Amino acid sequence: MAVSSESQPGSAHAVYVALRHRFAEGQYAPGQRLTEAALATDLGVSRTPVREAIGRLLAEGLVIPAARGVAVAALTAAEAEHLFVLRATLEGLAAELAATRQARGQLAPADIDALDRAVDAVEAAVQTHDAHASAQANLALHRAIGAAAGNPFLEDTLHRVWDRIAVTTVANLDDPHWAGAITEQHQAIVAGIRAGDPKAAGKAAKAHIEAAGRAYKPAPENEPRAAAAGQPAR
Amino acid sequence: MAVSSESQPGSAHAVYVALRHRFAEGQYAPGQRLTEAALATDLGVSRTPVREAIGRLLAEGLVIPAARGVAVAALTAAEAEHLFVLRATLEGLAAELAATRQARGQLAPADIDALDRAVDAVEAAVQTHDAHASAQANLALHRAIGAAAGNPFLEDTLHRVWDRIAVTTVANLDDPHWAGAITEQHQAIVAGIRAGDPKAAGKAAKAHIEAAGRAYKPAPENEPRAAAAGQPAR
DNA sequence: CGGGCAGCGTTTGCATGCAATGTATACTCA
DNA sequence: TGAGTATACATTGCATGCAAACGCTGCCCG
Numbered sequence: 458m459a460v461s462s463e464s465q466p467g468s469a470h471a472v473y474v475a476l477r478h479r480f481a482e483g484q485y486a487p488g489q490r491l492t493e494a495a496l497a498t499d500l501g502v503s504r505t506p507v508r509e510a511i512g513r514l515l516a517e518g519l520v521i522p523a524a525r526g527v528a529v530a531a532l533t534a535a536e537a538e539h540l541f542v543l544r545a546t547l548e549g550l551a552a553e554l555a556a557t558r559q560a561r562g563q564l565a566p567a568d569i570d571a572l573d574r575a576v577d578a579v580e581a582a583v584q585t586h587d588a589h590a591s592a593q594a595n596l597a598l599h600r601a602i603g604a605a606a607g608n609p610f611l612e613d614t615l616h617r618v619w620d621r622i623a624v625t626t627v628a629n630l631d632d633p634h635w636a637g638a639i640t641e642q643h644q645a646i647v648a649g650i651r652a653g654d655p656k657a658a659g660k661a662a663k664a665h666i667e668a669a670g671r672a673y674k675p676a677p678e679n680e681p682r683a684a685a686a687g688q689p690a691r
Numbered sequence: 692m693a694v695s696s697e698s699q700p701g702s703a704h705a706v707y708v709a710l711r712h713r714f715a716e717g718q719y720a721p722g723q724r725l726t727e728a729a730l731a732t733d734l735g736v737s738r739t740p741v742r743e744a745i746g747r748l749l750a751e752g753l754v755i756p757a758a759r760g761v762a763v764a765a766l767t768a769a770e771a772e773h774l775f776v777l778r779a780t781l782e783g784l785a786a787e788l789a790a791t792r793q794a795r796g797q798l799a800p801a802d803i804d805a806l807d808r809a810v811d812a813v814e815a816a817v818q819t820h821d822a823h824a825s826a827q828a829n830l831a832l833h834r835a836i837g838a839a840a841g842n843p844f845l846e847d848t849l850h851r852v853w854d855r856i857a858v859t860t861v862a863n864l865d866d867p868h869w870a871g872a873i874t875e876q877h878q879a880i881v882a883g884i885r886a887g888d889p890k891a892a893g894k895a896a897k898a899h900i901e902a903a904g905r906a907y908k909p910a911p912e913n914e915p916r917a918a919a920a921g922q923p924a925r
Numbered sequence: 926c927g928g929g930c931a932g933c934g935t936t937t938g939c940a941t942g943c944a945a946t947g948t949a950t951a952c953t954c955a
Numbered sequence: 956t957g958a959g960t961a962t963a964c965a966t967t968g969c970a971t972g973c974a975a976a977c978g979c980t981g982c983c984c985g
Contacts, residue, residue, distance in 0.1 A: 458751055458752040458753070458774075458851050458852065458854070458855035459749075459750050459751060459752040460752055460770075465756070466938095467937095467938065467939090468938080468939070469746070469938080469939085492965085492966065492967090493966075493967070494965090494966075494967095502939080502940090503939060503940045503941070504940085504941090504967090505739075505938080505939055505940065505941090506938085506939065506940095508743065508967090508968085509742065509743055509746050512703070512743050512746065512747060513746060513747065513750050515693075516693050516747050516750065516751075517692055517693060517750075518692040518693040518694055518847075519692070522699075524947080524948070525947080525948070525949095525965075525966060525967080526966065526967070536694075536843075536844075539842045539843060539844050539845070540692075540844055542784075542788070542842060542845070543784070543842060543844050543845050543848065546780060546784045547780075550776075550777070550780045554776070608776060608777060609770075609773060610773050610774055610777050610852070610855070611773070611776070611777050613752075614777065614848055614851075617692045617848075618692065618844070620692070621692035621844070700968095701967095701968065701969090702968080702969070703968080703969085726935090726936065726937090727936075727937070728935090728936075728937095736969080737969060737970045737971070738937090738970085738971090739968080739969055739970065739971090740968080740969065740970095742937090742938085758977080758978065759935075759936060759937080759977075759978065760936065760937070
């Protein structure tokens with residue numbers, strides 16, 4: 458229940474951020490092993506801050522204990538399904554709260570406009586078929602909705618879920634039918650928020666994530682195997 | 692998004708568990724400062740594992756950065772409200788999923804019976820006016836429902852929320868009206884689950900937590916002050 | 926008597942060292 | 956040739972040491 462990711466100083470935090478970034482960029486394959494020494498050398502720090510960062514990643518489930526050290530966590534189909542169920546409810550709540558705040562005049566008009574622009578940005582990115590850019594734009598929109606909900610704990614929880622699903626969202630674009638429906642669904646959510654209609658906004662958001670969950674297809678190599686060990690980092 | 696709190700070895704984890712336990716027991720006052728050296732001496736380990744444990748507590752928001760080291764996190768009224776909003780939705784989802792699993796025959800009859808017994812245990816504990824025992828029993832029931840949902844990520848998230856609210860739940864018992872309503876509401880949730888009625892179970896659970904949120908009154912000393920610093924540990 | 930400043934002490938943050946653990950490899954024997 | 960075992964090594968886990976940062980106290984000056 459960390460409330461926000463405020464900028465902390467220190468190497469340990471820097472390492473943590475760096476690793477998170479690499480994960481989000483898909484720089485490490487699921488199942489790949491990471492060793493403290495290699496990361497320490499790579500990042501130019503000693504093992505101590507690396508240890509702290511890995512401990513945190515371990516607590517967050519982004520890496521899992523492996524035979525020797527830790528391995529990048531994969532996402533099985535079952536796990537993905539569980540995550541999407543949770544995510545659908547959370548994002549439904551976020552949209553609901555955002556709409557409630559809008560109805561109470563606690564949302565700046567600029568915030569709503571920003572949501573609209575984010576929706577357009579996603580549509581534009583999707584049309585370029587740039588998977589990475591699309592995922593970024595999509596995440597930005599959902600983040601904005603999460604922020605508009607005004608509940609720091611919900612926001613933090615959403616970030617955890619997103620990070621755990623991470624790059625996989627990109628895969629959705631392969632499905633042309635789904636790609637076409639995205640904008641429509643996004644617009645429905647924002648429309649509900651703008652109208653200050655919590656029920657409508659929440660329902661639209663929940664339905665959107667459920668649809669995303671159905672479109673999601675995990676990489677087959679993520680399924681649990683006896684030994685999913687990869688090469689050590691670098 | 693750690694999926695479960697499996698037993699890890701090592702001093703660092705032991706320190707983490709010990710501190711969590713102390714927090715849950717209310718051994719540290721909110722705002723109280725904790726220093727690495729003092730905890731290390733107290734727990735008979737070096738500062739290194741203490742550092743890792745504190746880092747994790749920091750990430751979870753159970754402690755916050757303080758002038759010198761960290762301080763035990765307090766809970767303001769606004770934060771509590773946000774937490775209860777989130778918790779209501781999460782527990783609603785948990786009950787809903789548990790009922791769904793029941794309807795599909797994925798829940799053992801023994802599990803349902805355990806829920807009933809847990810409800811009775813809470814009622815018994817509340818009648819003794821033992822705040823600590825009541826909180827324990829209540830938490831056990833909610834934990835059982837969370838487990839019955841069969842979604843590890845939801846379960847993990849619930850644990851985070853519960854830990855952040857922690858001992859404060861005890862305070863509810865001061866309100867006799869609320870104390871009397873608890874069992875009734877618990878029974879409604881379990882009835883919904885047993886009947887395999889997701890809608891009813893979810894609604895009952897959500898309403899229950901919302902009622903709990905209304906009954907919750909934070910300690911006034913938790914409100915943000917310029918300096919909420921207490922004595923260093925020990 | 927109040928405000929600013931300097932020195933001191935505490936506490937963190939990181940690096941390194943050492944011991945323990947468990948794995949993978951190579952070797953031996955059936 | 957295959958299985959079992961012993962050995963060596965990679966790697967973690969913790970303790971300690973050292974330097975830097977920060978707050979705090981006491982003093983001096985206005």
